[in-house]
Amino acid sequence: QTKSNGGGAYRFFASEMNDQILKRRGLEADMRRGLDADEFFLLYQPRYDARSMRIRSVEALVRWRHPERGLVGPAEFIPLAEETGLIAALGVHVLRLACRQAIEWPGIGVSVNVSPVQFRGSDFVATVSEALSVTGLAPARLELELTEGVLLEDTERAGLILNSLKARGIQLSMDDFGTGYSSLGYLKRFPFDAIKIDRSFIADLHAVGESRAIVQAILGLGRALGISVTAEGVETAEQLTLLRLDGCDEVQGFHMAHPSKAEDIPRLCAMAEAASRSS
Ligand code: C2E
Numbered sequence: 077q078t079k080s081n082g083g084g085a086y087r088f089f090a091s092e093m094n095d096q097i098l099k100r101r102g103l104e105a106d107m108r109r110g111l112d113a114d115e116f117f118l119l120y121q122p123r124y125d126a127r128s129m130r131i132r133s134v135e136a137l138v139r140w141r142h143p144e145r146g147l148v149g150p151a152e153f154i155p156l157a158e159e160t161g162l163i164a165a166l167g168v169h170v171l172r173l174a175c176r177q178a179i180e181w182p183g184i185g186v187s188v189n190v191s192p193v194q195f196r197g198s199d200f201v202a203t204v205s206e207a208l209s210v211t212g213l214a215p216a217r218l219e220l221e222l223t224e225g226v227l228l229e230d231t232e233r234a235g236l237i238l239n240s241l242k243a244r245g246i247q248l249s250m251d252d253f254g255t256g257y258s259s260l261g262y263l264k265r266f267p268f269d270a271i272k273i274d275r276s277f278i279a280d281l282h283a284v285g286e287s288r289a290i291v292q293a294i295l296g297l298g299r300a301l302g303i304s305v306t307a308e309g310v311e312t313a314e315q316l317t318l319l320r321l322d323g324c325d326e327v328q329g330f331h332m333a334h335p336s337k338a339e340d341i342p343r344l345c346a347m348a349e350a351a352s353r354s355s
């Protein structure tokens with residue numbers, strides 16, 4: 077009796093595990109297939125100069141156009157891609173797409189998000205250099221958005237990689253600034269050109285309140301260090317007004333523009349340009 081129960085429980089447990097493994101393997105195989113079938117593409121979200129309100133650059137944001145599941149966002153596949161190592165292939169694809177696309181938009185830059193796993197891979201600098209040389213994009217027009225996670229493990233090695241990217245003329249920004257534990261120390265240690273204030277500080281930004289004080293302090297920090305500050309997740313006119321009043325350098329968010337198809341970017345640039353000239 078006991079023996080058969082135990083066996084049953086074991087079999088149940090084993091089959092649960094199997095289900096999970098199978099599901100993961102399924103997803104992994106699906107992603108591999110999707111990469112081969114060219115199902116991963118980029119949307120681009122404009123980043124505006126807060127003074128002129130012209131578009132300075134666009135951030136590339138990956139999407140998966142899945143044959144059955146429809147449009148899938150990065151939150152649903154980046155973690156799996158990191159676990160399985162597929163992030164390397166995806167990262168190369170994203171970098172090339174973004175650089176190639178940016179060639180068609182003279183006068184603006186493009187920023188690409190970099191996963192910590194991708195960054196730690198053996199040949200990250202080579203991957204970036206290759207994307208630039210294959211597409212012919214000027215290094216100064218490419219910005220890499222890094223989160224604190226990129227820098228956490230081997231800070232010495234991270235420093236070498238960042239310096240060598242910097243030496244090639246590539247721009248570096250710290251994404252989701254304010255959410256980690258060591259952002260301040262990293263600003264001192266690494267050659268960042270820009271900070272992107274995490275959108276959680278912008279979400280409850282009002283004339284009076286803690287978030288405004290924090291945002292103002294980050295803006296002061298940026299000025300003191302000679303680093304450009306971008307506010308991400310700007311959703312309302314009030315937030316935009318406060319950020320411009322407080323001297324924020326750059327703004328990005330649904331209030332100005334959502335992540336958009338490549339074909340819509342020239343029109344968004346022209347609209348911003350016209351609005352800027354008439355104001
Ligand atoms: P992130 O780099 O911080 O990107 C900003 C995210 O906020 C994007 O979500 C964007 O669509 C969203 N967003 C922009 N403006 C607003 C706003 O006003 N309000 C709100 N609520 N959200 C806004 P998305 O595209 O789903 O990307 C999520 C995260 O996935 C990104 O965060 C980034 O960490 C990662 N990611 C996206 N594309 C890539 C990629 O190509 N490679 C890697 N490694 N990671 C990527």
Ligand code: MG
Pocket residue numbers: 135189221251
């Ligand atoms: Mg980003």
Ligand code: MG
Pocket residue numbers: 251252272274275308
């Ligand atoms: Mg961010």
Ligand code: MG
Pocket residue numbers: 252
């Ligand atoms: Mg984020």
